[in-house]
Amino acid sequence: xxxxxxxxxxxxxxxxxxxGGFEENIQGGGSAVIDMExxxxxxxxxxxxxxxxxxxLREEEVDADAAAAEEEDGEFLGMKGxxxxxxxxxxDQMWQAGKRQASRAFSLYANIDILRPYFDVxxxxxxxxxxxxxxxxxxxxxxxxxxxxxxxxxxxxxxLVAILLHxxxxxxxxxxxxxxxxxxxxxxxxYWLGVSSFIYFLAYLCNAQITMLQMLxxxxxxxxxxxxxxxITYNIHLHALFYLFWLLVGGLSTxxxxxxxxxxxxxxxxxxxxxxxxxxxxxxxxxxxxxxxxKVVEGILDTLEGPNIPPIQRVPRDIPAMLPAARLPxxxxxxxxxxxxxxxxxx
Amino acid sequence: MAEAEExxxxxxxxxxxxxxxxxxxxxxxxxxxxxxxxxxxIRSRIREFDSSxxxxxxxxxxxxxxxxxxxxxxxxxxxxxxxxxxxxxxxWGPLILCVTLALMLQRDSADSEKDGxxxxxxxxxxxxxxxxxxxxxxxxxGGNISFFQSLCVLGYCILPLTVAMLICRLVLLAGPGPIxxxxxxxxxxxxxxxxxxxxxxxxxxxQPPNRRxxxxxxxxxxxxxxxxxxxxxxxx
Numbered sequence: 366x367x368x369x370x371x372x373x374x375x376x377x378x379x380x381x382x383x384x385g386g387f388e389e390n391i392q393g394g395g396s397a398v399i400d401m402e403x404x405x406x407x408x409x410x411x412x413x414x415x416x417x418x419x420x421x422l423r424e425e426e427v428d429a430d431a432a433a434a435e436e437e438d439g440e441f442l443g444m445k446g447x448x449x450x451x452x453x454x455x456x457d458q459m460w461q462a463g464k465r466q467a468s469r470a471f472s473l474y475a476n477i478d479i480l481r482p483y484f485d486v487x488x489x490x491x492x493x494x495x496x497x498x499x500x501x502x503x504x505x506x507x508x509x510x511x512x513x514x515x516x517x518x519x520x521x522x523x524x525l526v527a528i529l530l531h532x533x534x535x536x537x538x539x540x541x542x543x544x545x546x547x548x549x550x551x552x553x554x555x556y557w558l559g560v561s562s563f564i565y566f567l568a569y570l571c572n573a574q575i576t577m578l579q580m581l582x583x584x585x586x587x588x589x590x591x592x593x594x595x596x597i598t599y600n601i602h603l604h605a606l607f608y609l610f611w612l613l614v615g616g617l618s619t620x621x622x623x624x625x626x627x628x629x630x631x632x633x634x635x636x637x638x639x640x641x642x643x644x645x646x647x648x649x650x651x652x653x654x655x656x657x658x659x660k661v662v663e664g665i666l667d668t669l670e671g672p673n674i675p676p677i678q679r680v681p682r683d684i685p686a687m688l689p690a691a692r693l694p695x696x697x698x699x700x701x702x703x704x705x706x707x708x709x710x711x712x
Numbered sequence: 713m714a715e716a717e718e719x720x721x722x723x724x725x726x727x728x729x730x731x732x733x734x735x736x737x738x739x740x741x742x743x744x745x746x747x748x749x750x751x752x753x754i755r756s757r758i759r760e761f762d763s764s765x766x767x768x769x770x771x772x773x774x775x776x777x778x779x780x781x782x783x784x785x786x787x788x789x790x791x792x793x794x795x796x797x798x799x800x801x802x803x804w805g806p807l808i809l810c811v812t813l814a815l816m817l818q819r820d821s822a823d824s825e826k827d828g829x830x831x832x833x834x835x836x837x838x839x840x841x842x843x844x845x846x847x848x849x850x851x852x853x854g855g856n857i858s859f860f861q862s863l864c865v866l867g868y869c870i871l872p873l874t875v876a877m878l879i880c881r882l883v884l885l886a887g888p889g890p891i892x893x894x895x896x897x898x899x900x901x902x903x904x905x906x907x908x909x910x911x912x913x914x915x916x917x918x919q920p921p922n923r924r925x926x927x928x929x930x931x932x933x934x935x936x937x938x939x940x941x942x943x944x945x946x947x948x
Contacts, residue, residue, distance in 0.1 A: 484854075
């Protein structure tokens with residue numbers, strides 16, 4: 366660039382008086398200002414410039430290689446200082462390159478900041494949302510507001526997992542082909558994610574105004590009722606109590622979700638389809654959770670279990686306690702228990 | 713150094729007046745000879761540091777790591793507000809504790825009819841994935857603790873529950889019964905509370921003050937699940 370400075374100076378002097386101000390700036394400053402004169406001179410010949418730049422770089426590389434070769438020669442000749450320096454530089458460069466690659470991959474895949482806005486809650490907000498999930502609101506002409514956060518729903522799903530584990534342990538459920546923990550986690554997360562996706566798909570078909578995040582949040586907070594009911598009825602084993610809670614608490618949380626969806630859907634058929642599906646799935650899930658992991662009545666299963674039990678993974682035991690033992694084989698309501706009885710009868 | 717050697721008696725005459733020439737008049741006395749190395753021996757120091765941990769015996773390496781782990785155990789058993797666990801975190805302690813717990817908790821045979829307990833892999837997966845989930849949650853809530861520091865704290869705070877497991881196994885040798893169950897329940901509850909207090913003492917400072925409850929609740933659930941596995945363990 367130094368070789369082009371002289372003719373540039375000539376060009377500058379040849380410029381009109383309107384460029385006088387720029388002249389002063391350029392000549393006085395130096396490093397802080399972009400050297401306009403050089404750029405002026407190379408207008409239209411930027412390719413030549415780049416070519417020049419590349420040539421210089423290549424020459425420098427060749428020089429560096431030659432120097433490295435010399436250093437290696439020096440190594441062979443036994444000059445230990447060069448050898449240590451070279452190996453350390455190489456190691457340093459490899460370390461830098463590896464670190465750069467690793468940090469790039471890490472920031473690409475492990476970027477949890479995408480989820481950060483959904484966890485921006487205060488304890489008071491979580492508490493109020495938990496209480497509101499049990500209170501249905503009757504406003505159906507205007508879309509009801511749904512809080513789009515994931516902390517509350519995630520914690521509720523984990524709480525449900527813990528309560529389920531407690532229930533399974535107290536009822537001595539046998540899991541043949543799986544594990545207790547795996548079943549609990551699979552059931553709860555499967556319900557939350559699966560039913561949310563299914564209802565979101567139905568909402569898409571029925572033209573309802575709800576996003577996936579809102580659906581996840583809505584259903585997650587709807588599990589609060591389930592947690593309460595199961596926590597109480599896994600410890601107090603009265604069927605009447607369970608049915609009462611099922612209708613009352615389960616019904617309240619279902620009504621809340623239904624009201625929100627109705628306010629966001631237009632048309633009676635669509636409302637019926639969407640809300641009917643959600644209500645059915647929600648209530649039936651609570652029923653399933655209770656009866657699948659119910660407290661065992663000791664002794665009954667000992668007479669029923671045989672060597673060839675039909676291929677089911679769990680052995681739910683729900684025997685209504687009020688029936689006398691003599692009438693049990695004929696009045697069993699549980700379908701799986703019927704299957705066992707049928708199998709045993711066939712032997 | 714060059715100036716002192718060249719002109720010991722007359723600083724400043726050998727070279728034309730440099731910018732800070734006046735300083736040399738007051739800095740070095742003429743009678744005292746200046747000697748010593750002016751180059752900083754970085755190279756030799758680095759080489760010395762490298763070989764010091766590489767050439768030591770295996771025994772001293774293991775003892776050093778074990779001592780660090782033991783010191784952290786003490787910090788967990790007597791939780792104070794300190795950041796030893798956070799400053800030099802390591803995952804040896806959590807690994808030892810997790811393996812011990814999983815070995816003690818596992819079923820005798822894979823095919824047993826009564827569900828005596830979880831498999832080894834189940835306990836392992838629960839502990840590590842639970843710790844990872846809690847760490848992610850606390851980071852998403854705005855905590856300024858690093859990933860491995862949080863894993864280290866959560867893993868070390870399983871120590872009281874491992875002690876509870878040992879005590880439960882010893883108590884179960886005496887035979888089942890209601891008194892047996894009450895003793896085990898009491899021990900597990902005390903150790904569960906101890907774990908939570910210990911982990912809160914270490915993790916509380918890293919969260920914004922109004923969100924501590926949100927970060928502590930999953931820790932509570934995590935230790936509850938582990939305590940439940942310990943309490944309901946029945947040997948075959």
